Amino acid sequence: MSDVLAVAEQRDGALRKVSSEVVTGARRLADALAGRVEALVVAAGPVQRADQLGGFGADKVITLTNPAFARYAPEGYARVIADRARAGGYRAVLFAASAGGRDLAPRVAARLGVALAQDITDLAFEGGAVTVIHPVYAGKALLKLKLTATPAVVSLRPNVFTPVQRPKAGTGEIVAVDAAAGRVVVTDVKAAAAGALDVAEASIVISGGRGLKEPANFKVLEALAAAFGGRAAVGASRAVVDAGWRPHADQVGQTGKTVSPTLYIAVGISGAIQHLAGMRTSKVIVAINKDKDAPIFKVADYGVVGDLFEVVPKLTEEIKKLHG
Amino acid sequence: MKIAVCVKRVPDSETRVKIASDGKSLDEAGVKFILNPYDEFAVEEALRRKEQAGTGEVVVVSLGPAAAQETIRTALAMGADRGVLVEVDRVPIDGLEVAKALAAELKTGGYDLILFGKMAIDDYNHQVGPMVAELLDLPCVTAVAHLDVAGQRGTAEREIEGGVEIVEFPLPAVLTTDKGLNEPRYPALKGIMAAKKKPLLVKRAALGAGGLEVLGLTPPPQRKEGKVVGEGPAAVPELLRLLREEAKVL
Numbered sequence: 001m002s003d004v005l006a007v008a009e010q011r012d013g014a015l016r017k018v019s020s021e022v023v024t025g026a027r028r029l030a031d032a033l034a035g036r037v038e039a040l041v042v043a044a045g046p047v048q049r050a051d052q053l054g055g056f057g058a059d060k061v062i063t064l065t066n067p068a069f070a071r072y073a074p075e076g077y078a079r080v081i082a083d084r085a086r087a088g089g090y091r092a093v094l095f096a097a098s099a100g101g102r103d104l105a106p107r108v109a110a111r112l113g114v115a116l117a118q119d120i121t122d123l124a125f126e127g128g129a130v131t132v133i134h135p136v137y138a139g140k141a142l143l144k145l146k147l148t149a150t151p152a153v154v155s156l157r158p159n160v161f162t163p164v165q166r167p168k169a170g171t172g173e174i175v176a177v178d179a180a181a182g183r184v185v186v187t188d189v190k191a192a193a194a195g196a197l198d199v200a201e202a203s204i205v206i207s208g209g210r211g212l213k214e215p216a217n218f219k220v221l222e223a224l225a226a227a228f229g230g231r232a233a234v235g236a237s238r239a240v241v242d243a244g245w246r247p248h249a250d251q252v253g254q255t256g257k258t259v260s261p262t263l264y265i266a267v268g269i270s271g272a273i274q275h276l277a278g279m280r281t282s283k284v285i286v287a288i289n290k291d292k293d294a295p296i297f298k299v300a301d302y303g304v305v306g307d308l309f310e311v312v313p314k315l316t317e318e319i320k321k322l323h324g
Numbered sequence: 325m326k327i328a329v330c331v332k333r334v335p336d337s338e339t340r341v342k343i344a345s346d347g348k349s350l351d352e353a354g355v356k357f358i359l360n361p362y363d364e365f366a367v368e369e370a371l372r373r374k375e376q377a378g379t380g381e382v383v384v385v386s387l388g389p390a391a392a393q394e395t396i397r398t399a400l401a402m403g404a405d406r407g408v409l410v411e412v413d414r415v416p417i418d419g420l421e422v423a424k425a426l427a428a429e430l431k432t433g434g435y436d437l438i439l440f441g442k443m444a445i446d447d448y449n450h451q452v453g454p455m456v457a458e459l460l461d462l463p464c465v466t467a468v469a470h471l472d473v474a475g476q477r478g479t480a481e482r483e484i485e486g487g488v489e490i491v492e493f494p495l496p497a498v499l500t501t502d503k504g505l506n507e508p509r510y511p512a513l514k515g516i517m518a519a520k521k522k523p524l525l526v527k528r529a530a531l532g533a534g535g536l537e538v539l540g541l542t543p544p545p546q547r548k549e550g551k552v553v554g555e556g557p558a559a560v561p562e563l564l565r566l567l568r569e570e571a572k573v574l
Contacts, residue, residue: 016485072489074464097450099484103466106419106451110458115418115535118450131539136447140341141350142542143447145417149535183463187479188490198485248469248504249483254337254445255361255503263573274337280544284571286563292552299547302566306556314557318564322574 001150002035005090006058007081009100010047017201018096018156020056020163025123025156026094027057027166032125033091037168038062040084042077044070046174054170056163063174068181071189072100075182078107085112090151092130097155098201105155114149121160121260121281130154138254138277158201159260160281199250202233205261205282207252209237209275211268211289211308215245220312221267227319235259237269253278268308271296288312325380327370328435329404330426330453331363332415333388333395334446341543348538350446357391359398362441364508365501369471370439371403372506380436381405385429387422388415393524400519401511407524417447418534423455425529431460435496442467442500457498464498465491469505 006026008019019039026037039058041047045065053061064080085093085108093108095101097119109116121142122133130152134143147154199205206221218234225232236246238253252259254274264282268289269275276299279285287300288311297303304311335341335355342351359367367384374380382404386392389412396407410429415422430438438460440453450466457464469488470481476495481488483502511519553559553566567574 078458099467099482102450103454103482106454107458107464109451110420110423110455113420115420116451116455117536118419119448134448135544136541137335137339137341137350138337138445138448139544140339141343142544143417144539144542146537146539147535148537184465184491184493186489186491189484189487190481190490191487196486201485248502251503258448263567263571272338273340280547284567284573285547285550286567287550297550297552299550301547301550301571302563303550303552304554304556304559304563305552306559310557311560314560315563318560319574322564 001089001091002033003088003090004030004033004035004037005085005088005093006037006039007093007095007101008039008041008053009096009098010041010043013043013045013047015041015047015050015052018098018158019053021158021161022094022096022156023053023056023058024163025161029092029123029125029130035091036060038088040064040081042069042080051170051172054168055165057166057168058170059168061170061172063172064177065174066177066179068179071186073181073186074103074107074184076179077104078111080177080179082108082111085151092152092154095155097157101155105153109153112151112153114151114153115147117145117147117154119157120154121157123154135258138274139258139280140277157260159203197233199233199235199252199259200257202231203261204228204232204263205235205252205259206232206265206267207235207237207269208240208267209269210239212240218246220309224312224316224319227316227323229323237275266296266300267312269296270294271299325373325377325437326433326435327373327380327437327439328383328385328430328433329363329366329370329399329439331367331384331386331395331399332360332444333357333386333392334360334444337361337445343541343543348541350541357395359395360441360444362443362445362501362503365503365505366439366441367399367402367404368506368508369501370437373437373473383408383433385410385426387412387425387529389413393526396524397519398511400522401515402509403515406522409524409526410529411526412529412531416531416534417538418536419449419451420455421531421534423452423459425531426452427456427459429527430456437495438462438498440498440500442502453498453500462496462498463493465493466500467502468499469502471499471505
């Protein structure tokens, strides 16, 4: 009872980046438990480079395959993962708190009849139990929880557990499983514009607020995002989402997404408490605002006071030089 | 169309969080409580489904303290028909315990749809809806941003990273609602008056101990005081130098 199951995530037969984060978290916990890490991939068939999870500390990579699993099949996935979790007798089962993981983890926990700590930002094994940090009130407070049931089921907030190379042999095993997709069927996936990153997963987020003045002006931020070469996503404040300028999927804040990028650039955002709640765990925050008294400057590491329509294009030009 | 909507009483999103003297919970003194914003989308969707069908019932169910009756009344004022409060002294952090009590209440209701907000803005648990679905063995789609229902089949859209999943499911089903699904209506004065007379049943519930123990609630670490690099575009080269050499993020 000291092994940890890390549920990896694939899309279209390729592993998603959060998988290495989950295995990294699992390795950390397994080291404290003196146990092994088993990474679990659920897919239609063998997944390219699944063995790479061995590089982040998985002792074994198990791929459960079934033709019904070409797309996410919530009921089928939940059943085979819960079965595996039961059979393996794990001390903990870890998911990514991605769109898929947040959907899947509660189903698996309910099937196992144990509690779930969702969207955690830290985990440890102390005093004989798994403990986690779970941000509440949109990050305005941190709840420290002890999971008293076994297995401890948790999902890890994306972008928080930086993948660490911990090479293990990482033996692979591919197991065809008998399973139906279930009653809930994903019939299609409409991809967003090519290369569009989700604000919750991008390593750089550039968000705009009312200071942009009108929706068309977001092209200024998109140009800056493009200058970062595919690593940046454009986010938005609640005010501009509510005004219909930007899709709600881009909203950062308490009623939108909580983000933890390496670099967060707030442009023309005053910094309402509910917005700060959604981005305060960013590693470095830059604020560009014409009002030097805007609350955003209180949380920003670096501030530039000025007209965003002058400052942002200059920044874009300089970033291009840097990457050029 | 008989629809249940599960709602939660939560602190307003503008609340400044103060930790109570037990070091484990929110100091509720002076805190304004509201209907969880994601649950408003669920209430609105239920009302629209009933209005379209021209017949049916929308039942609002909440697990919470006695004060959650106000939250239920807000949903009744929007237009729901009746309410049920599953009364507990305190909503536990373990979502599975909440789900068990709600599933027990919902089990015999004969609902075509059971709706939840995709998460509550206080505990960020993202789990009670799908857990209820598992306990009742019902199909479930979470974080629904678009919904079509025709007869006993539904099609939902849910946002995933870099795209949108189109999901088909049979009714009865459990759905959790995301922002973007609809524009919730504001309760009109007439609705507020009518809500006072609508039936609201209070049932006392005893929950299990659960599998999560709260060790502490703390403020997030303070960010260290930042600096204003300068004014206007002239500050950009220095900003870049700092991002490269001091913050080391570029």
